[in-house]
Amino acid sequence: MNCDVAVSIGDSIFGVPFSEDFVKEVKKLNEEHSVPYLFVQRRNGNLMYYAWSFYDNKLLRNHICACFNGVMINPDAIIGLSDAIYSIEGNINSTLQQAEELLRSSDLVCEELPPIDYGYSKPDFFCDSLGIVKNISSYVKYNSRIAIPLKKPKPRLVKEFPRKETKKDKNSDRFVPLIYIGIIMLFFLVCALLG
Amino acid sequence: MSLFSTKLFSTKGCIKRREWWTIVLCLLMCCGSINIIYDISGIDKYSIMQLLFIITCIIALYIYICACVKRLHDRDKGGYWMFLSFVPILRWWLLIECGFLRSVEESVYREEE
Numbered sequence: 554m555n556c557d558v559a560v561s562i563g564d565s566i567f568g569v570p571f572s573e574d575f576v577k578e579v580k581k582l583n584e585e586h587s588v589p590y591l592f593v594q595r596r597n598g599n600l601m602y603y604a605w606s607f608y609d610n611k612l613l614r615n616h617i618c619a620c621f622n623g624v625m626i627n628p629d630a631i632i633g634l635s636d637a638i639y640s641i642e643g644n645i646n647s648t649l650q651q652a653e654e655l656l657r658s659s660d661l662v663c664e665e666l667p668p669i670d671y672g673y674s675k676p677d678f679f680c681d682s683l684g685i686v687k688n689i690s691s692y693v694k695y696n697s698r699i700a701i702p703l704k705k706p707k708p709r710l711v712k713e714f715p716r717k718e719t720k721k722d723k724n725s726d727r728f729v730p731l732i733y734i735g736i737i738m739l740f741f742l743v744c745a746l747l748g
Numbered sequence: 749m750s751l752f753s754t755k756l757f758s759t760k761g762c763i764k765r766r767e768w769w770t771i772v773l774c775l776l777m778c779c780g781s782i783n784i785i786y787d788i789s790g791i792d793k794y795s796i797m798q799l800l801f802i803i804t805c806i807i808a809l810y811i812y813i814c815a816c817v818k819r820l821h822d823r824d825k826g827g828y829w830m831f832l833s834f835v836p837i838l839r840w841w842l843l844i845e846c847g848f849l850r851s852v853e854e855s856v857y858r859e860e861e
Contacts, residue, residue, distance in 0.1 A: 726759045726821070726826060729759060730759065734806060734810060
């Protein structure tokens with residue numbers, strides 16, 4: 554199969570898994586046809602293990618960029634593609650053809666941009682405290698955020714809450730010795746007065 | 749001087765049983781010695797020496813109370829537990845608290861090292 558496209562589809566990195574066979578096919582395509590990468594989302598399988606494997610192979614880095622021969626694809630289009638593709642119950646080639654056709658026939662390309670290199674190997678959102686984002690809307694949100702600016706995400710500000718006051722802070726025991734001694738002296742004074 | 753102000757004359761923080769006993773025994777020895785001197789020398793009533801003796805006793809009492817308060821802090825108890833010593837039977841519980849019971853692991857009064 555001749556293929557010169559690099560398609561990145563779906564929200565696989567956020568928990569939707571790839572099957573092992575599928576990953577093998579993708580790797581094979583990648584090597585044989587110099588396809589930069591190809592991810593087509595599938596909603597069955599095991600875990601996001603393969604996504605991380607791809608990440609280790611430097612494939613996942615650009616997955617989030619959704620490049621099409623170095624051209625940025627509107628993140629919304631990714632979802633559209635994804636929806637179209639995982640309704641197809643075919644082999645990998647037909648899926649790829651469908652994807653390619655869909656890409657070529659539609660106005661998915663929003664603007665030309667150089668391939669994004671974030672300059673760091675592990676984008677922050679991977680280890681975001683939200684954990685695995687499981688729904689599509691979150692994915693769109695994340696991808697929109699990622700695909701449009703080329704800046705590194707700002708570090709999140711952690712709101713500092715005032716420390717709860719403890720007994721120690723109050724130090725209310727400061728006057729205990731004085732009160733104690735005062736009581737004793739008062740006692741002696743009363744005794745002295747009473748004779 | 750700061751040692752005295754922080755260790756002896758302050759109610760902040762906590763002390764361990766050993767420190768408490770050290771302070772108490774030192775105070776007992778000091779007060780006992782002064783009392784013996786007072787008895788032997790036959791100081792007259794209303795003299796300056798008697799005034800000094802009273803002042804010394806008050807200082808010793810202050811140090812003792814501070815030590816007890818810090819020891820109570822070590823037991824995660826407030827210093828006002830000290831007033832238990834005015835109650836005839838319960839005062840023994842204060843002695844047990846300060847002198848015999850172990851420090852609690854987490855006390856709100858404990859200052860960070």
